[in-house]
Amino acid sequence: MTTPTGTGQKWIGRSVKRVEDRRLLTGRGTYIDDHPPVGNLFHAAIVRSPHAHARILGYDLGAALALDGVAGVITGADVARHSKPFSVGVTAPVHYYCAATDKARFVGEPVAVVVARSRYLAEDAAELVQVRYEPLPVVVDPERALEPDAPVLHEAVGSNLANNRRLVYGDPDRAFREADVVLKERFRFPKYGSTPIETYGVIARWDTLEGVCTVWSNFMGPFIMHPLTARVLGLPENRLRFIVPPDIGGSFGIKSLIYPYIALLALASKLTGVAVKWIEDRREHLLASSTGTDRVAYRELAAKKDGTILGMRFKWFDNVGGYIRSPEPGCSFRPTGNFVGPYRFQHLEVDASTVMTNKSLTGPNRGYACGHLYFETEGMLDRLAEKLGLDPVEVRRRNLIPTGAFPYRTPTGGLYDSGDYPATLDRAVQLAKYAELRREQATARAAGRYFGIGIALAVDPSVSNMGYVATALDPQFRAKPEYLPKSGAVDSATVKVDPLGRVIAILGTTPQGQGHQTIVAQIVADELGLVPEDVTVVDEMDTFTRVWSISSGTYSSRFGSVGTSAVALAARKLKAKLVAYAAHLMDRPPESLEFRDGSVRPRQGKGPSYSVKDLAGRAHWNTESLPEGMEPGLQATAVFGFTVARSVDAEDRVNSSNTYGFIAEIMAVEVDPETAAIKILRYVTVHDAGTIINPMIAEGQIYGGALHGLGGALYEELAYDEDGQCLTATFMDYLVPTACEAPTIEIAHVVSPSPLTPLGSKGLGESSSMTVPAVVANAVSDALGPLGIRINELPMTPSKLHAMIQKARKT
Amino acid sequence: MADLVTVRLKVNGVEREGRCEPRKLLVDFLREDLGLTGTHVGCEHGICGACTILLDGQAARSCIMLAVQADGAELMTVEGLAQDGKLHPLQEAFREHHGLQCGFCTPGMLMTSLDLLRTNPTPTDEEIREGISAVLCRCTGYQGIVNAVRAAARTPGGSR
Numbered sequence A: 001m002t003t004p005t006g007t008g009q010k011w012i013g014r015s016v017k018r019v020e021d022r023r024l025l026t027g028r029g030t031y032i033d034d035h036p037p038v039g040n041l042f043h044a045a046i047v048r049s050p051h052a053h054a055r056i057l058g059y060d061l062g063a064a065l066a067l068d069g070v071a072g073v074i075t076g077a078d079v080a081r082h083s084k085p086f087s088v089g090v091t092a093p094v095h096y097y098c099a100a101t102d103k104a105r106f107v108g109e110p111v112a113v114v115v116a117r118s119r120y121l122a123e124d125a126a127e128l129v130q131v132r133y134e135p136l137p138v139v140v141d142p143e144r145a146l147e148p149d150a151p152v153l154h155e156a157v158g159s160n161l162a163n164n165r166r167l168v169y170g171d172p173d174r175a176f177r178e179a180d181v182v183l184k185e186r187f188r189f190p191k192y193g194s195t196p197i198e199t200y201g202v203i204a205r206w207d208t209l210e211g212v213c214t215v216w217s218n219f220m221g222p223f224i225m226h227p228l229t230a231r232v233l234g235l236p237e238n239r240l241r242f243i244v245p246p247d248i249g250g251s252f253g254i255k256s257l258i259y260p261y262i263a264l265l266a267l268a269s270k271l272t273g274v275a276v277k278w279i280e281d282r283r284e285h286l287l288a289s290s291t292g293t294d295r296v297a298y299r300e301l302a303a304k305k306d307g308t309i310l311g312m313r314f315k316w317f318d319n320v321g322g323y324i325r326s327p328e329p330g331c332s333f334r335p336t337g338n339f340v341g342p343y344r345f346q347h348l349e350v351d352a353s354t355v356m357t358n359k360s361l362t363g364p365n366r367g368y369a370c371g372h373l374y375f376e377t378e379g380m381l382d383r384l385a386e387k388l389g390l391d392p393v394e395v396r397r398r399n400l401i402p403t404g405a406f407p408y409r410t411p412t413g414g415l416y417d418s419g420d421y422p423a424t425l426d427r428a429v430q431l432a433k434y435a436e437l438r439r440e441q442a443t444a445r446a447a448g449r450y451f452g453i454g455i456a457l458a459v460d461p462s463v464s465n466m467g468y469v470a471t472a473l474d475p476q477f478r479a480k481p482e483y484l485p486k487s488g489a490v491d492s493a494t495v496k497v498d499p500l501g502r503v504i505a506i507l508g509t510t511p512q513g514q515g516h517q518t519i520v521a522q523i524v525a526d527e528l529g530l531v532p533e534d535v536t537v538v539d540e541m542d543t544f545t546r547v548w549s550i551s552s553g554t555y556s557s558r559f560g561s562v563g564t565s566a567v568a569l570a571a572r573k574l575k576a577k578l579v580a581y582a583a584h585l586m587d588r589p590p591e592s593l594e595f596r597d598g599s600v601r602p603r604q605g606k607g608p609s610y611s612v613k614d615l616a617g618r619a620h621w622n623t624e625s626l627p628e629g630m631e632p633g634l635q636a637t638a639v640f641g642f643t644v645a646r647s648v649d650a651e652d653r654v655n656s657s658n659t660y661g662f663i664a665e666i667m668a669v670e671v672d673p674e675t676a677a678i679k680i681l682r683y684v685t686v687h688d689a690g691t692i693i694n695p696m697i698a699e700g701q702i703y704g705g706a707l708h709g710l711g712g713a714l715y716e717e718l719a720y721d722e723d724g725q726c727l728t729a730t731f732m733d734y735l736v737p738t739a740c741e742a743p744t745i746e747i748a749h750v751v752s753p754s755p756l757t758p759l760g761s762k763g764l765g766e767s768s769s770m771t772v773p774a775v776v777a778n779a780v781s782d783a784l785g786p787l788g789i790r791i792n793e794l795p796m797t798p799s800k801l802h803a804m805i806q807k808a809r810k811t
Numbered sequence B: 001m002a003d004l005v006t007v008r009l010k011v012n013g014v015e016r017e018g019r020c021e022p023r024k025l026l027v028d029f030l031r032e033d034l035g036l037t038g039t040h041v042g043c044e045h046g047i048c049g050a051c052t053i054l055l056d057g058q059a060a061r062s063c064i065m066l067a068v069q070a071d072g073a074e075l076m077t078v079e080g081l082a083q084d085g086k087l088h089p090l091q092e093a094f095r096e097h098h099g100l101q102c103g104f105c106t107p108g109m110l111m112t113s114l115d116l117l118r119t120n121p122t123p124t125d126e127e128i129r130e131g132i133s134a135v136l137c138r139c140t141g142y143q144g145i146v147n148a149v150r151a152a153a154r155t156p157g158g159s160r
């Protein structure tokens, strides 16, 4: 561990090595599949639909049940009898159960669960389960699904439209009337997921005598999914216990969608009377866990001749697959407050349709909805630059929210807490030596080479305010007296000091590789004048023992902003108590004392001082020494929530996140016209995420996020054929970037501390996952500009790009 | 259920023995029968590399082998890297250079890197990338891992 030098002894801001690493490097991590938390475990195998759309006519379970060691088989019929459908985020009557009950609506949808003595045996038995199906016509394309003659997935809904909202901010019609230039484009964003290397895992034990169901899983909630699941299972919330193991093998949003499996395995345990374990295999993961949506977008942009953007129109068709599953339609609304990105324009119309088709289900994937948003917006900015003959950097500069405008209220209700967008863009321009790159490009072009430069900017929202989801509902619906508004973004932490002055910090978070233990140790060390080694950090979420609220969990880049705030506040509360106690011991007014360098001392002059250790020993061993009225014990719990998290207003404005960072990126590529290979020559990313607590960890997040974005831009797509069969159900076909594809990244930071968090920090976990699709697409478009090629569709696989180049060369 | 067979092998220098079905995967045998849960399963079809171990000194994927195939073999798993309570230089380098986040790919990444350094003690960055491309990591973007392997190559005992 690095030793702090100089005065102040600040641990925040240092690349402190991670406390998590030793156990993980030696194979001593504790992931869900590692150590059974209960004895006598049975194992589950899930029978899944081979059809994309089919009516279930019946089940033959005889052969499976006859197998020695099989404890039972649960079918969709049991699920319908013993559970309720999950509530969904829209008013359309979509009945989404944890397994198919009447029809299967995508390939891989669970239709039955076999519980047996071992996983091998459960899989043998699963093969013997016979399900009789009547195949039905299939639709996979979101636009086709809305045609009047398309097969309908949910008869009760009557069409495949799960939801539509038209949101209007300002006066977009006027903006378009008054524009000198109007641009229109169509974009397609692919269905991809971040496929954590550890798949889902659930262990459920339903104790019917006690009426308590305990679930161990690598879930990243509890979030809203705990109450949702409790309701489905017919359990009071204090009878459904979620426990998370110390280590989770990545998530990137994907593991928030484990909750239907939690319900399914809980039911399996209840109905078979044994504790049941299920570990998803990779094929199951690719077929039926979760991905982001594929989207068709129609974009319009209105601008003046000088490049000033007056307004935009977005028309979206988001494909949520067979059922709209909560928190969808966050795919459309999660970025409501930052719909306008870093730009100043005031007039916007958003027409957002969420469409159900026979593909697998969707949900948050790193950069939730923002990769889509910025791919389109930044593409439009480049088209505008091209149209007006302006440099793409210049056209952005002319539209940025100016320095000094913060906190800035966006027309859609976002409150950008801090930032300096022009300065951050300038930093990226300098770092990339942009002018030099342009000269290089001119030389390359003159030599007949395809060299391109892409730019992408993004407002990086962190800590979503769960109130945004209600943007999906009509304002009239939200105005009804029985409608309960939603808002909030809360996390908690407890800090306690033991008799020797060492600290245990207890969190309600569920880290999946972000190094929470290290970061919390740094914060507490700074607050209490200790060294990180003096602080033991416990995460391991347990809904029965941790303090938490509905929005708690580790998602939407929350920890860097809200989790760290709770820790700092808890430590400060405790510090205040230590000061009050010391004041009593010294017989001085508390105002005359301060906490400095690990001790309580007089603010001025000399006098006795008490170290944390000293105070802790006295307070624990001799409660008589406490002042009258002081609660014994040295611990403090803080729950931090943002007051700027409000529910959506009648004009559909909502501050959909709580802190907002900023990203400016520049990439240079060269495309080989013969092979269509894209070579990344330079890639610069500049982030403003407020105070950086641990630069090493922050940069790790940026590297990882960037590669997820690159995967979606170039390689990854959950591809389906016309019959709704998934073509990419193994890692042989679903191409995850390897070290050979990973670019070298030049990273820089600009720091505009958030005024809303005690440490000034913001989240940055999603980071470049939301900008890379845009920056690569813009760079490749620029490279192939001489051929008239513009990238409006991802992923740019070599075969697709090759065909485009061939076609362009012929004409 | 088929009859159980006895599998005897040496893991991390220790003779081990277990009885399992002939169809049992080596990785499941290691994790379930021998309690060596450091070796992870990420795909079970031979692509992700999370399950990589050294089999008779060479990197092998324990998810596409049966335990019976390893009968009589000498194995090294991630649990065998640290000696006498001290991290292996390669492990130290991963820690120093932030070569891991969630840690799930890490055991496979370490064993693959060790195999690389044993066959090529002074790899170029390109060779490192090529070498570790046998293992998928979703967290790190690989940069920290490349830096770690490069550093380990320069450390005495890095390929021990």
Ligand code: FES
Pocket: B040, B041, B042, B043, B044, B045, B046, B047, B048, B049, B050, B051, B052, B061, B062, B063, B064
């Ligand atoms: S688990 Fe063996 S290669 Fe993926």
Ligand code: FES
Pocket: A197, A249, A250, A513, B099, B100, B101, B102, B103, B104, B105, B106, B136, B137, B138, B139, B140
């Ligand atoms: S560290 Fe998480 S997959 Fe590599």
